[in-house]
Amino acid sequence: MNKKLLTAAMxxxxxxxxxxxxxxxxxxxxxxxxxxxxxxxxxxxxxQSAGYDSVLNLIEPAGFAGNPFFQNHSTPVGTxxxxxxxxxxxxxxxxxxxxxxxxxxxxxxxxxxxxxxxHVGHAxxxxxxxxxxxxxxxxxxxILGGGDRDYDxxxxxFTNVRSDVPEPGSLALLGGAALAAAGLRRRRFL
Numbered sequence: 001m002n003k004k005l006l007t008a009a010m011x012x013x014x015x016x017x018x019x020x021x022x023x024x025x026x027x028x029x030x031x032x033x034x035x036x037x038x039x040x041x042x043x044x045x046x047x048q049s050a051g052y053d054s055v056l057n058l059i060e061p062a063g064f065a066g067n068p069f070f071q072n073h074s075t076p077v078g079t080x081x082x083x084x085x086x087x088x089x090x091x092x093x094x095x096x097x098x099x100x101x102x103x104x105x106x107x108x109x110x111x112x113x114x115x116x117x118x119h120v121g122h123a124x125x126x127x128x129x130x131x132x133x134x135x136x137x138x139x140x141x142x143i144l145g146g147g148d149r150d151y152d153x154x155x156x157x158f159t160n161v162r163s164d165v166p167e168p169g170s171l172a173l174l175g176g177a178a179l180a181a182a183g184l185r186r187r188r189f190l
Contacts, residue, residue, distance in 0.1 A: 034094070037162055042083070042158070050154060053072060057094065057097060059093050092161065123139075
């Protein structure tokens with residue numbers, strides 16, 4: 001076997017062993033919300049490369065009975081957990097609690113994090129031998145100030161979830177509509 005082929009085979013074996021084999025797009029840091037496409041949402045633990053301990057919590061919509069879940073250093077890669085069935089368009093918001101440092105980081109815009117930075121990356125996932133579903137890969141960065149920005153300190157794959165970034169124009173329209181509705185409501189009471 002030639003040296004290049006052996007190196008490629010070793011790299012592939014390393015990636016497959018780290019539950020990264022299913023990644024089919026680059027990991028992109030994003031302020032996007034996690035939005036359901038309808039149906040049962042199942043989350044799979046996809047591994048970690050963290051020095052710190054952390055757990056995941058589903059904080060929106062409220063009421064998930066399984067919080068917290070997926071302790072990053074003791075959960076086997078590929079472990080599935082049903083989060084329930086949701087209508088299409090439901091926003092799911094997660095918080096990763098870094099129990100080693102006492103810090104917490106959220107999915108979505110960085111404004112919710114103590115350092116104001118995005119701490120999540122997303123990528124597309126294709127079924128593999130460890131996580132046998134197509135879905136959305138989500139990884140957290142666990143260090144205040146952005147850490148090494150590798151977004152692999154606590155990783156997950158979701159079914160029936162997409163990454164949704166509202167367009168700036170739609171946010172302005174939504175804000176304008178809310179102001180107009182408030183103005184109409186105010187006029188009725190005057």
